[in-house]
Amino acid sequence: MARPRHKRRRPLGVALLMVITSIAILSIIVIEFANASRTHLDQGINLRDEARATALADTAMVMTRACLDKDIWGPAGAFTNKLDMERVCNIVLGIFARGRVDVPGVGLSMELPGIQGIGIEKGEIEEIKLISEGAAIGLAGLRCPVTLGGSNVAGTPTCASRTMTANLLRNLLCDSSLNEVFEKEQEDGHRYTREDIITNLVDWVDADDNKMALTTAFQFEFGAGENEDAYWKSHGADYKVKDMGFDSVEELRLIPGVNDQLYEVLSQNVSVFGAAGSGKVDVNQASAALIAKLLRAGSPAGIATEGATCGQKQDLGINPNGPADRDPVDVAFDIWARMIVQARDVLRHPLLHPESLVAPPFRNPNKFVEVAKDPMRVIMELAPNGDQNIMLAGFGLNQQMYDTLKTLMGVAAPQLKPMIDTKSQLYRLQAQATVGNITRRITAILKRSNGKVRTLYYREE
Numbered sequence: 001m002a003r004p005r006h007k008r009r010r011p012l013g014v015a016l017l018m019v020i021t022s023i024a025i026l027s028i029i030v031i032e033f034a035n036a037s038r039t040h041l042d043q044g045i046n047l048r049d050e051a052r053a054t055a056l057a058d059t060a061m062v063m064t065r066a067c068l069d070k071d072i073w074g075p076a077g078a079f080t081n082k083l084d085m086e087r088v089c090n091i092v093l094g095i096f097a098r099g100r101v102d103v104p105g106v107g108l109s110m111e112l113p114g115i116q117g118i119g120i121e122k123g124e125i126e127e128i129k130l131i132s133e134g135a136a137i138g139l140a141g142l143r144c145p146v147t148l149g150g151s152n153v154a155g156t157p158t159c160a161s162r163t164m165t166a167n168l169l170r171n172l173l174c175d176s177s178l179n180e181v182f183e184k185e186q187e188d189g190h191r192y193t194r195e196d197i198i199t200n201l202v203d204w205v206d207a208d209d210n211k212m213a214l215t216t217a218f219q220f221e222f223g224a225g226e227n228e229d230a231y232w233k234s235h236g237a238d239y240k241v242k243d244m245g246f247d248s249v250e251e252l253r254l255i256p257g258v259n260d261q262l263y264e265v266l267s268q269n270v271s272v273f274g275a276a277g278s279g280k281v282d283v284n285q286a287s288a289a290l291i292a293k294l295l296r297a298g299s300p301a302g303i304a305t306e307g308a309t310c311g312q313k314q315d316l317g318i319n320p321n322g323p324a325d326r327d328p329v330d331v332a333f334d335i336w337a338r339m340i341v342q343a344r345d346v347l348r349h350p351l352l353h354p355e356s357l358v359a360p361p362f363r364n365p366n367k368f369v370e371v372a373k374d375p376m377r378v379i380m381e382l383a384p385n386g387d388q389n390i391m392l393a394g395f396g397l398n399q400q401m402y403d404t405l406k407t408l409m410g411v412a413a414p415q416l417k418p419m420i421d422t423k424s425q426l427y428r429l430q431a432q433a434t435v436g437n438i439t440r441r442i443t444a445i446l447k448r449s450n451g452k453v454r455t456l457y458y459r460e461e
Contacts, residue, residue: 131428167298176311281421292333
């Protein structure tokens with residue numbers, strides 16, 4: 001019987017493996033090529049969107065500068081000094097940036113048909129806000145005038161603006177939440193008092209080399225022979241204090257004793273811009289908390305009691321019957337400041353005061369003092385036929401308590417005039433634009449002087 005012949009087997013397994021391997025290699029190459037192409041394409045799109053977002057934010061800044069420039073207004077430019085330019089420019093910017101009019105004070109917004117704003121394709125200006133930079137404690141007030149004698153420059157230990165600004169800073173630093181900062185040694189091995197922080201700020205900006213000191217009566221005087229640069233020499237650093245005004249808020253980190261916690265508080269409540277010798281607060285924009293500090297810093301009763309109550313623990317509410325360690329004078333100023341802010345809102349109500357769309361609520365210091373003496377008189381405009389006792393109850397007061405506070409504030413109000421400003425010429429612009437996945441944010445400090453606008457600070461993120 002013949003044996004069966006076996007057919008020769010072909011190397012099909014090897015061929016299949018080679019094909020699969022080749023396909024895998026080609027797939028990797030194709031995928032890598034596709035990813036590289038997509039990356040390059042995305043980079044191009046991102047660069048395009050970045051340019052567009054930056055252009056949008058820059059356009060918002062250019063428009064703001066134009067709005068503040070009186071020459072742009074033509075014949076009406078002469079009247080701009082009497083206007084609330086913050087409010088006027090925010091309305092104008094809303095028209096050109098978003099194609100609508102936002103009426104402040106009543107929450108109305110009207111779309112303008114046919115006006116698309118300045119958006120580029122799918123780009124959008126997400127934020128454009130102009131606020132007063134003067135609604136903060138101006139550190140420029142710590143600089144006193146200097147006298148020139150031969151080759152020496154001698155500063156004066158005290159002046160009205162320095163005393164006023166220092167009082168405001170002390171009120172700010174007396175917050176009990178900062179107690180631990182002044183109770184422990186900092187990283188440099190020193191323990192600082194609130195007075196140390198204030199004098200270190202003064203030494204940084206004044207024109208002389210004398211170390212400043214504060215007396216127990218909170219009066220400035222030159223230290224006993226110590227040089228301003230002694231701190232740096234004791235730490236082996238060849239540094240010197242600036243003896244000039246601050247250029248940016250970040251410079252506060254160079255002040256001895258200003259740690260992260262103090263920097264956070266100061267940076268949110270002070271402004272480093274402004275002319276030397278001026279530390280006035282724009283009461284048309286200031287917060288109730290800052291107005292309370294302003295009232296206390298200018299009040300004889302507040303100044304007399306502050307040293308004894310500085311740093312006391314306080315409850316968060318405004319409650320005249322609160323804990324015993326709650327300074328009653330501080331409570332009084334807090335309540336009164338809240339009432340002043342509510343009265344300011346009434347003066348800004350376009351239905352009650354139509355002129356408020358273009359004019360500030362406090363046109364001059366006298367108007368602020370008038371309202372500060374009796375804010376409830378203005379608040380009652382909201383309900384002229386209502387019961388004032390009900391309004392007072394909202395602040396935790398009755399008529400007798402209100403009359404007592406009214407007497408206290410009547411004494412303090414006239415002394416506030418040198419400390420307040422109602423026509424701040426410093427503005428902070430914040431503009432944020434987004435195109436695609438790219439967002440650009442611009443922060444700028446603008447100064448309006450004689451109708452002209454200068455940029456003092458510019459930051460792009």
